[in-house]
Amino acid sequence: MVYIDKEKLVTLFKWYMQEVGDNLVSVLVVDRDGLIVDILTKDSDKLDEKKFIGAFSSLVELVLKKLTQDFDLGIFGAGTFDTDKYRFIFCESGPDHVLVSILNHTALVDDVFPYTYLTADKVARIINGELPVSPVIPKIKRDTELEKIKRKMEYYQSKSHSPEYVYKLSLIGDGGVGKTSMAQRYVHGIFQADYKATIGTYITKKECEFKELGTSVRFMIWDLAGQSQFERLWPDYLTDSRAGIIIFDITNRETFENVRKWYDIITRVALPHIVLILVGNKVDLELSRVVSTEEGMDLAKELGIYYMETSAKTNENIDDVFEWIALQIINMNIEEVKETLFDKQIEEGSKFIISSPQLKILNQHFTKQLDFCIGKSDTKEIIRYLDILKAIEKKKL
């Protein structure tokens, strides 16, 4: 019998209920035979919990049996079931458990589903017990078109990069390409060989620090479930992404062919000027490679983004991918400052606030970026930065 942190499960259920609101009457985790592992019921003192469970457990068991048959065929992810009073959402939560959400029958499941999957993924991780899991459920915005435009306007008017700001970074690509492995490698420094498909999305945080620059970029990493059964949730989870890593598996051509689809999905809902990078993962499996580096580069060029190759298994280039994104974010935000400094230098000959070590570091980073340059215009931009830095340096000396 595995130990399950029930306290954490209940805290998670509470968050889930809070985010979904009054329509969510009860949350249960059951095993595949329909036996209840844990339950939280709204206003449990008002409702007689035992009676409540009694009334539902046979129904839960019945529906589960049906779903489990499908599950054996490998197609069970989630299902809904309506009675005249309630709506049930069944959502697979790891190999042995199912999250059952009981809602008022008037509830709109489309609004609830993004939270359900997120909760189910966290339940699976809590039961698995290998890694720390936060029981916090973030707000998931489902905007109207007008709200979207409003927020884009706000974005354009927003101030430059601040280390306090948390950037939403989404990891996308087909199921099994290594998104979760990449996130876990980067955040927790581990690699797991067994494949556990992500349910909904898996969220972690990490700060990418640049000591020499005296700044850092904080990421909230949204690792998306790539399997197609989660398709209708993708736009909700990807909304407002500031950066994205599109991943394919260099040993699986189909995942490469779907890159364009992922590019379209994310650019439709992300913030303008999203920082994107294409990544070919699993380079440790060189003998099974079916997509060449050139093909990866060509596609990236076509999409106007950068390309890198990684291995979550051997940790090759993993930190670099995230660092590269962080630097792009910094670059986008310091461009204005740099230009002002440059103009000042020409017009007034005034002193610069930029320090020599900072100058050196910026130089190194821009030079390093030349290695990853794809489009001609990008190269021009970076050379321009380098020229500005050179001019600053000359003036300082």
Ligand SMILES: Nc1nc2c(ncn2[C@@H]2O[C@H](COP(=O)(O)OP(=O)(O)OP(=O)(O)O)[C@@H](O)[C@H]2O)c(=O)[nH]1
């Ligand atoms: N050899 C090798 N295997 C990898 C690498 N990255 C991931 N894997 C394996 O590939 C499988 C799938 O990895 P995941 O990270 O779970 O894939 P995912 O993209 O998150 O999949 P979904 O959650 O279904 O979208 C697992 O068995 C991993 O161990 C890699 O760089 N090299």
Ligand SMILES: [Mg+2]
């Ligand atoms: Mg995953």
